[in-house]
Amino acid sequence: MTSVLRARRLTKIYGRRPGLTDADLDIPAGRVVGLVGPNGAGKSTLLGLSCGLIEPSAGSIEVLGERPGTRAAQLARVGFVAQDTPLYPGLTVAEHLRLGARLNPGWDDKLARRRVQQIGLDLAQRAGRLSGGQRAQLALTIAVAKRPELLIFDEPVAALDPLARWQFLQNLMEFVSELAVTVVLSSHLLGDVERVCDHLVLLSASRVRLSGAVDDLVDEHFRVVVGREDLDRLPSGAEVVHAEHKGGQSTLVVRRTGPAFLPHAERINLEDMVLAYMTGVQR
Known part of the structure; x- marks a missing residue:
């Protein structure tokens, strides 16, 4: 089994407060992983460590065989969409695609423009005037057009209405099928996790309580x-x-x-x- 993400006794402390404690994880390649747990459980901390946005206090983590965020080539292999789907409100959709092409050596412009057309985005529309669902779709398109091996999402559909959430998840699964990418999806919406995920990581009180294939754990x-x-x-x-x-x-x-x-x-x-x-x- 090839591990896309491997952690051993991974720990992050914020002052005196534990963000993540002694986490051991092996996430296999090709899975859609649901990351669940209550607020403050350590989900965002784990995702930040996985993307190289924060450094561990102790223990180790490898993503795609390397320490996260150490090389530009490693960063190019990971796509990340934060909860607030960060975009530049003053830039148009087309300008976001051009920026993505400049920043990412593996950028697939054909894929990006095909996806923008399929979801009906106006290339001349500024991101600040898009709906929440449209912003989420644009952020997803940019992340996928990097052609990453791992896609990480931190509550990407939390603020969307049910239809926009369904469309986002439907498009995400199309990408998984087309690109054979591994996905880690943090969500409070357990129905969404049950619908699209085949692997589960459950955090509680900064610790990993469960990790494994969904069907095996439920059984x-x-x-x-x-x-x-x-x-x-x-x-x-x-x-x-x-x-x-x-x-x-x-x-x-x-x-x-x-x-x-x-x-x-x-x-x-x-x-x-x-x-x-x-x-x-x-x-």
């Missing part, structure tokens, strides 16, 4: 109802992720880490699994 998690007195008698190989108590019963979300037998276990979906880790165990 390991179950909902189980037990008597409260049985909480401490669960079989080995059953890790309690979340517990809710009502009367004499406890409803658990359990991760099966071994061949544990879980009577009356009920499968859960991706959203239930992620929310269980976000809310934690209550005893």
